[in-house]
Amino acid sequence: MHCLIAGAGLIGASLAWRLGQRGHSVTLADAGTFCGEASHAGAGMLSPEGERFPDAIWAERAQQSLALYPGFIDELKRESGLAIDYDVCGAQEDGRHFPNEAIVDPRDLARALRQALARYRVEVVEHQRLSALTYSPEGVQSGRFRADAAVVAAGAWSSQLQVNGAALPESIPVKGYLLGYHGAPKLGPIRRDGHTYILQRTNGYTIAGSTEETMGFSRDIDPARVADLHRRAAGLWPPLANLAPADVWTGLRPSTATGRIYTERWGAAPVWLAYGHYRNGILLAPWTAEYLADQIQRQ
Ligand SMILES: Cc1cc2nc3c(=O)[nH]c(=O)nc-3n(C[C@H](O)[C@H](O)[C@H](O)COP(=O)(O)OP(=O)(O)OC[C@H]3O[C@@H](n4cnc5c(N)ncnc54)[C@H](O)[C@@H]3O)c2cc1C
Structure with missing residues (x-):
């Protein structure tokens, strides 16, 4: 099977890796650069207890994903070196x-995934924005790309894609x-209080977050x-x-109008949705x- 994935953030890239491992070929197309958006900006807390999820099923899935993490990391380290x-x-x-x-x-996850993908039949195409997916009994097409199945994993931009002219759930x-x-003393566990949190990388680099604003696609920094x-x-x-903070950056979390996280087939189309993961x-x-x-x- 050949799969076309729109969006090479951590969601699209992790899926491409798993499909590649199972012997499928993948085109992983990104409008910008590999893991260059929310997946580059994120803090990286793996905190199912500290977060609210759309429902109990997702709270359970968050725990399952945390439990998958040690194996995910070991495998990625082994495959990427x-x-x-x-x-x-x-x-x-x-x-x-x-x-x-x-x-x-x-x-680090992004670098390792990029390296691991090179072991498989996964073609990464950067600076390639997909806008329309069309499907027929023969498969899915988007511009010059043809595939048996397609996945929309374009984060906050996902609903800018259309499927056979129809709109997707709004992202x-x-x-x-x-x-x-730089230069903070040792922190130990993540500290959280409402929307404020502090965490520390093992090299001592300390990160503080965050804010929440719905204001379109602006990444401007307000002092x-x-x-x-x-x-x-x-x-x-x-x-x-x-x-004083040495670095300041912003990113765009992929939320949805319904508050749902979409990991499902789009009706009867050979198209899958993989977006809305928001803060997690x-x-x-x-x-x-x-x-x-x-x-x-x-499928
Ligand atoms: C400040 C901040 C802190 C965060 N902290 C955490 C945290 O501690 N823990 C946690 O689990 N999560 C955290 N997150 C959330 C996490 O970063 C996101 O949920 C996750 O990175 C989403 O991954 P994604 O692949 O869906 O989206 P993205 O990483 O945004 O990737 C989507 C990709 O799609 C591409 N694209 C867009 N349009 C198109 C198109 N038309 N065609 C092709 N490609 C397209 C984009 O260029 C982009 O590379 C944080 C996010 C932010 C902003």
Whole structure:
């Protein structure tokens, strides 16, 4: 089977990897660069306890995905030969402790996935925006690409694609800021208080988040937002008060108008939806990739 995936974020790339491992060929087309959007911006908390999910099924899937993580990381490290910063450091919130929660560096995941994909019949095509998918009994077509099945994994941009002229469920970008600090003391577990959180990579680089704004596709940086986030972060963990953020960045979380996460077939079309992972796409990537690889294979 040949599969065309629109969007090479962590969701599309993880799925391409799983399909490649099962012997399928994949074209992984991205409007920008490989894992260059939300999957580059994300903090990488793997925190099913600290997050709200659309329903109990997704809360359960988040736990399942967390449980898949150690195997996912080991396999990716083995296939890529690259290191991945992954730390089961636990989390603390409101005096409660969640010992199984973890942190992964999504940029390490992206590098390792890119390397691992080269082992399989997966063609990565960057700077290739797909807009229309059309299907017939012969398969799916988008511009010069033809496939037996297609997947829409274009994050916040997913509903910009149409399938046989029909609109897909609306995807919505939700902007978030993160701050990065050098020189902080050791943090230990992730600290959270409502929308404020602090985590630390194993090399000591410390990240504070975040904000939520629905304002289209703008990635602009507002100094007032940065100052407010720094103040909240220093309130949660006072050692940050003496440091200035070395890095400031924003990203666009893929939310949806319904609040649903879509991992399903689009009606009777040979087209699958894989978007809406919102604040938890890094956490949910291993589960989503395995689930959709199974479903698409059974098509
Ligand atoms: C500030 C911030 C903090 C976060 N922290 C966490 C966290 O701690 N833990 C966690 O689990 N998640 C976190 N997330 C969420 C997580 O980053 C996302 O849910 C996840 O990266 C979504 O992956 P994706 O592949 O669906 O989308 P993306 O990574 O956005 O990938 C979509 C890709 O589709 C491409 N594309 C767009 N349009 C088209 C088109 N027409 N044709 C082809 N390609 C197209 C884009 O160029 C992009 O590369 C955070 C997000 C942000 C912004």
